[in-house]
Amino acid sequence: MTLAFRSPNLPPEIVSAAIDYCRNVQTGAPRPLARLIWANGPFATDRGLRELPAWMMYPDNRRWPFIALDPDFERRMTWWPPGLSAYGHQESVLADDGLTLTYRFTGTPGQYADYPYAEAFETDKAVLVQPVEVPLDGPSGIRLAYAEEREVDVRLAAPLGDRVLICVAHGPGSSTFGSPRTVVTSA
Template sequence: MAIHPEQARQALAKWEGFPVHRAPRPVVLTEMGVLALDRLAADTRWRALFDGPDVPASEMPPEIAPAAAKYCRNVQTGAPGPLARLIRANGPFATDRGLRELPAWMMYPENRRWPFIALDPDFARRMTWWPQGLRASGNEESLLADDGRTLTYRFTGTPRAYADYPDAEVFETDTAVLVEPVEVPLDGPGGIRLAYAEEREVVVRLAAPLGNRVLVWLAHGAGSDTCGAPRTVLTSSRPG
């Protein structure tokens, strides 16, 4: 089913102000600073970050203090607790160009499975960019070929037994690209449908190299606060 051009326009319009020619390119977080916990579970090298020296709690930026205090509350009762040991180091963050190590404030008490890792507010102000009012949603990783234009777009779609995706609609502006796979229903096997979604992909060729532009998608559709959310793009030289 084809999407209406107005839906694509709404998604792309949110990135009209993206400073695509700025050097270095602004960081676009795909999870708004929240870590991809499955990545941390698969790669535990982040634990070595906490071998660094302590930082006095008085030096913590006020912008992240409420989140830090919430993290240190008792997990059962919610009662306030003392701040855990605080360090500063480069921590892992999910971006639209893959996992990156960025300046962060971190805590990792012994009774927690996952660390508190907050992007440094000063770095966020100077080096990141995000459309006002947009909420992150989904983060499948697409692959860009060495020519900069051939994109293997990965998404969650109808299982192969029930639909095919032979093509996709591509909408491009100077700052963003939107790819919408075209679904063709199949008869499918009879009986009970056991799978409702699976990872699919479609290969498209962009009219111009992706460059610093942002790959976006419709997410929950036009009018939603996730319409235009960014997607991750990896290259063969950066496998992620």
């Protein structure tokens, strides 16, 4: 069975994704598309959750809606480096002054190390924060290989503004090196 779908409004870039989304989740059999609407939908961005122009549908056979970023908006207003993979889930918090950043990361547990400060490497497009670890005279004996959520405050030389906060992730040469980190405001 082939589904033919034509719409003067639906961008051709998302037609196949919409058709695939409506397939039966157990058998893979095609099902008709639900009614598609154009509205603002939720998307994770480097500035937190944002409502952006999207094509959405709510098929009867799915728990969650199909949401696709409007291709025209994506072309004009977004950018993601080719070959880059997302990394991490922590949200850093930017204070009202636009300069003070509470950088959240996964690090050595507090009983073994402290992070008294961080170095910020800034360009006109991006900011990289590198927390500085100082080992402590922690419990003697075996050190377990685990990490915990940590945070450190850093003062930027200039307001973050439209710059992106990036991270080292798995290091140079990996697909996660330079991944954007989410920054939310304290308000």
